[in-house]
Amino acid sequence: MRAKVGSASDAAHVPIRTCVGCRRRQPRTTLLRVVVRGGRVEFDPEARAPGRGAWLCSDAACLEQALRKEARPFRRALRAPDADVDAARLRASFGEARRDIRNAQAGPSDGPPGSANATRGAAKGGGQRRDDAVVRE
Ligand SMILES: [Zn+2]
Numbered sequence: 001m002r003a004k005v006g007s008a009s010d011a012a013h014v015p016i017r018t019c020v021g022c023r024r025r026q027p028r029t030t031l032l033r034v035v036v037r038g039g040r041v042e043f044d045p046e047a048r049a050p051g052r053g054a055w056l057c058s059d060a061a062c063l064e065q066a067l068r069k070e071a072r073p074f075r076r077a078l079r080a081p082d083a084d085v086d087a088a089r090l091r092a093s094f095g096e097a098r099r100d101i102r103n104a105q106a107g108p109s110d111g112p113p114g115s116a117n118a119t120r121g122a123a124k125g126g127g128q129r130r131d132d133a134v135v136r137e
Pocket of ligand 1: 020022023
């Protein structure tokens with residue numbers, strides 16, 4: 001048994017998790033959490049469910065990898081050899097779970113890619129608002 005990781009001093013640091021599909025190590029904020037709930041494997045988009053979790057890139061290829069060999073990668077990562085893995089159901093909910101995590105990353109604004117820089121600059125400056133210029137048009 002491993003003790004709970006993540007102390008208060010680590011709060012600012014994004015923990016790294018390994019994708020069960022491609023085995024790449026990624027910041028956990030970019031990964032989807034998968035848990036066993038009621039004996040079946042499900043996505044945990046908010047990453048709040050208790051218990052052991054497995055992690056998956058938001059890439060359908062990684063889901064397929066994790067589902068190979070009767071989902072052995074999932075079962076191993078979750079230490080749940082008897083868990084019920086409904087591949088069709090997971091595929092169906094994958095899109096939704098992925099959207100959730102994208103939203104969490106992107107924040108409330110869903111603008112074009114360039115807008116991220118503008119937002120960051122505005123937040124840093126704090127004074128003048130760019131909106132003022134835009135309103136005139
Ligand atoms: Zn992956």
